[in-house]
Amino acid sequence: MSKVATRFAPSPTGPLHIGGVRTALFNWLFSKNQQGLFHLRIEDTDKERSKDEYKKQIIQSLKWIGIQTDKEEYIQSTKIKKHVEIANKLLDKGFAYKCYCTEQKIEEEKKRAKQKKLPYIYNRKCRDLKDAPKDINPVIRFKSKIEGSSTLNDLVQGKVNIENVTIEDFIILRKDGTPTYNLSAAVDDNEMSITHIIRGDDHKMNTFKQMQIFQNMNWNLPTYVHIPLIHTSEGKKLSKRDKASTLDDYKKIGIMPNALRNYLLRLGWSFQDKEIFTLEESIKHFNIEGIGKSPSKLDMSRILSMNEHYIKNMNENDLYDHLKKFCKIYKDKIDSKEEKIKKSLSFLKNKAKTLEDIYNNAQYILKNNIQISPEDLKILDNLSKKVLNDFLKEYEKLSNLNKESIEKIINNLISNHKTNFKGVGQPLRIALVGSKFGPGIYDIILSLEKNEVIKRLKAIA
Numbered sequence: 142m143s144k145v146a147t148r149f150a151p152s153p154t155g156p157l158h159i160g161g162v163r164t165a166l167f168n169w170l171f172s173k174n175q176q177g178l179f180h181l182r183i184e185d186t187d188k189e190r191s192k193d194e195y196k197k198q199i200i201q202s203l204k205w206i207g208i209q210t211d212k213e214e215y216i217q218s219t220k221i222k223k224h225v226e227i228a229n230k231l232l233d234k235g236f237a238y239k240c241y242c243t244e245q246k247i248e249e250e251k252k253r254a255k256q257k258k259l260p261y262i263y264n265r266k267c268r269d270l271k272d273a274p275k276d277i278n279p280v281i282r283f284k285s286k287i288e289g290s291s292t293l294n295d296l297v298q299g300k301v302n303i304e305n306v307t308i309e310d311f312i313i314l315r316k317d318g319t320p321t322y323n324l325s326a327a328v329d330d331n332e333m334s335i336t337h338i339i340r341g342d343d344h345k346m347n348t349f350k351q352m353q354i355f356q357n358m359n360w361n362l363p364t365y366v367h368i369p370l371i372h373t374s375e376g377k378k379l380s381k382r383d384k385a386s387t388l389d390d391y392k393k394i395g396i397m398p399n400a401l402r403n404y405l406l407r408l409g410w411s412f413q414d415k416e417i418f419t420l421e422e423s424i425k426h427f428n429i430e431g432i433g434k435s436p437s438k439l440d441m442s443r444i445l446s447m448n449e450h451y452i453k454n455m456n457e458n459d460l461y462d463h464l465k466k467f468c469k470i471y472k473d474k475i476d477s478k479e480e481k482i483k484k485s486l487s488f489l490k491n492k493a494k495t496l497e498d499i500y501n502n503a504q505y506i507l508k509n510n511i512q513i514s515p516e517d518l519k520i521l522d523n524l525s526k527k528v529l530n531d532f533l534k535e536y537e538k539l540s541n542l543n544k545e546s547i548e549k550i551i552n553n554l555i556s557n558h559k560t561n562f563k564g565v566g567q568p569l570r571i572a573l574v575g576s577k578f579g580p581g582i583y584d585i586i587l588s589l590e591k592n593e594v595i596k597r598l599k600a601i602a
Contacts, residue, residue, distance in 0.1 A: 143334065143336055143361075144176075144177050144178060144336075145171070145172055145175040145176070145177025145178070145336050145337060146172065146177055146178045146179075146180065146333065146334055146335050146336050146337070147168040147169070147171055147172040147177065147178070147179050147180070147335065147336070147337050147338075147339060148168065148179070148180040148181070148182050148215075148330070148333060148335050148338070149161070149164060149165035149168050149169070149179075149180075149181055149182070149203075150181075150182040150183075150184050150217075150326065150329075150340075151165075151183065151184065151199050152183075152184045152185065152187060152190075152191065153183055153184075153185050153191045153192060153193070153195035153196040153198075153199060154187060154190040154191055154192070154195060155195055155387075156195065156198055156387040156388065156389050157198060157199050157202045157203075157387060157388045157389075158379075158386060158387055158388075159371065159379070159386055159387060159388060159390075159391070159405070159439070160341065160370060160371045160379060162202070162203075162206060162388050162401075162405060163368075163371065163405040163408060163409070164339065164340055164341060164368065165181075165203055165208055166206070166208060166402065166405055166406060167339050167366075167368065167410070167427075167432070168337075168339045169208045169209075170406070170423055170424055170427035171337065171339060171427060171428075171429065172211075172337075173424045173427075174424055174425070174427045174428065177336070178211040178212070179208075179209075179210055179211050180210060180211065180212060180215055180333055180335070181199075181200070181203065181210045181214045181215065182214070182215040182216075182217060182329060182333070183196055183199070183214055183215070183216050183217060184217045184322070184325070184326070185216065185217055185218045186217055186218050186221065186319065186320065186322075186325060188218075191218075198389075200214065202388045202389075205388075205392070205398050206388070206398045206401060206402050207398060207399070207402055207420060215329065215333060217325055217329060220325075220328070220329060220332070221319065221320060221325075223328055223332065224320035224324055224325045224328050224329075225314065225318065225320060227324065227328050227354075227358065228281055228313045228314045228320060228324055230358070231281075231283065231313065231354070231357060231358070232281055234357065235284070236283065236284050236357040237281050237282060237283050237284055237313060238267060238268055238270070238281070238282055238284055238310075239267065239270075239273065239279035239280070239281055239282075240263075240266075240267040240279055240280050240281070240282045240310075240312070241267055241270070241273060241274045241277045241279045242263075242266060242267060243277065247263070250263075250264065262307070262309040263282070263309045263310050263311075265310050267279075267282070268282075268284065268310060278316045279316070280312045280314060280315055280316050281312065281313050281314035282310040282311065282312050282313065283310060283311050283312075283313050283323075283324075283350070283353070283354065284310060285305065285308045285309065285310050285311070285350070285353060286305040286308070286353065287305055287306055288305060288306075289304075289305055290302050290303060290304050290305055291303055291305055291308075291349055291352065291353075293345065293348060293349060293352070293365060294364075294365075295345075295365050295366065295367050296364060296365070296366045296429045297342075297366050297367055297368060297369075297429065297432050297434060298342065298345075298367050298434065301345065303349055308346070308349055308350060308353070311323055311350055313354075322347070323347055323350045323351055323354070324354065326347070326351060327351040327354040327355060328354075330351070330363060331355065331358070331360045331361075335363050336363055336364060337363060337364045337365075337366060338363045338364070338365050338366065339366040339368065340366075340367065340368070341367065341368060341369075341370050342367035342368060342369055342370065343370060344367065345367055348365055348367070366429055366432070368409060368432055369409060369433065369434060369435055369436040369437065370436055371408065371409075371436065371437055371438075371439055372436045372437065372438050372439065373438065373439060374438055374439065374440065374441075376436075376438065379439060388401075391444070392467075392470075392471075393471050394495050394496075394497050395448075395467050395471075395495035395496025395497035395498065395499070395500070396444065396448050396495060396496075397448055397451045397452065397455075397463060397496070399420075399451050400444070400447045400448040400450070400451040400452075401444065401447075401448075402420075402423075403417060403418055403423075403447055403451075404443065404444050404447045406418060406423055406427075408437045408439070409432060409433050409436075409437040410427070410431045410432050410433070411431050411433070412426045412427075412428075412431055417450065445494040445495065446494075448494055448495055449493070449494040452490050452493055452494070452495075452496075452499070453490055453491065455490075457483055457486040457487060457490075458483070460486055460490060460499075461479070461482060461483050461486060463496060464482070464486075464496050464499055464500065465479075467496040467497075467500070468496075468500055471497075472497075472500050473507070475500075475503075475507060478503075478506055478507050481506050481588065482503060482506060482507075484588060485503065485506060485580075485584070485588040486499070488580050488581060488584040488588075489502050489503055489580060492579075492580060502579060502580060504574075504575070505573060505574040505575060505579070505585065505589075506588060506589070509593075511573075511574065511575035511597065512575055513571060513572075513575045513576075514575075514576070517571045517575070517576060517577055518571075520567065520568065520571060520577065521568055521571060521572070521601060524558070525564075525567075525568035526568075526601065526602050527558070528554055528558055528560070528564065528565055528568055528569075529568055529569065529572055529598055529601055529602040530602040531554055531557070531558075532550060532551070532554060532565070532569065532598070533595065533598045533599065533602055535550045535553070536550060536591075536594065536595070536598075537595060539591075542587065542591060543587070544583045544587065547583055547586055547587070548583065551565050551566070551582075566582045569582050569585075569586075570582055570585065571601075572597055572598055572600075572601040572602075573585050573586065573589065573594065573597050573598070
């Protein structure tokens, strides 16, 4: 038996879609589970829409989420000569034919089919044409089977049957001699010795077309796995127009790569009752049998919950490295405050679902001058300012700064001013952080230098 080989074959026509990331993940995990090979094929034959920036983004995105290819990227546009060669072989063997129907004629037929609310299928007018027009540059169409039916033995969908007459005679070479998707995909899959094709179930019709190419060329047929698509929370097919549809949408709000990978793994796949998987466990346990047949709904709250879990359970040094990279790309550099941020991550991460949350909650550390909203300024009335002033007097006397010494001051203030913890803690938080929301007051005070605490309190009191 040949070595298992899978592939992920995106087109570099836009940012990597979250559904594509899951497809890549399933292919990669299956190949690793089977001690096989995982390939990345860049399908860039659409020269008008394909861009090098998207190719780079795809490669970087896969690396970011932890997916590594086993060989150098397979660039489809460099293999066109082989695609054309196979198209001509199919023509020579009688499995394809030249079609002289004009684009205008085809468009008219498509319009009529639409008016009748019927799917368009080319009428095969040129299939047995004997007298070829001399003034028309033809396309080459594949001669699909007409009689009988075809069966797709899908590892997720089961046996899928289709009447052959519903498979159109699809174009394999355009008028300009360039190959089309179904031809190129089939040829490349054979050239790359792909054994298992795992992709979205919207490709099932393409699979039936590609299977016929394989059969007519006497190539070994891959095993097909069609996974249900990802839907929105409303049950609609997720598209690039939706928010949170691309990998970059998640990276820019500070979703961790391990968290997103874990979420996508569990989106349409299950193993017992297990929810959290290490990378090693993902590879060990992944199997085709665990993939469900129904579409999965993207749940942002679940993604945030998963991300929160990873943030809270990550050691501070590793978490800082992730935060640093995130801020460098999407926010401001935090290198100058590294020591203070690292020192504060033990409590900053407890109130964060994303890296962006940590960054926002750390603003009082990162900025020397805090801004207090007009609404919060109203809270700082004369009584609150008296509390702040009294705290400042006692705080300045402290030689040993710790939670116990600060707690003692706050408890005395609560007693002396006949108030509660909120009556002391809230004005302190506003004065030191700029908001009544934020980390615990003891964490705030201990994370700032003593002179900085004094400076901020004097500015208010």
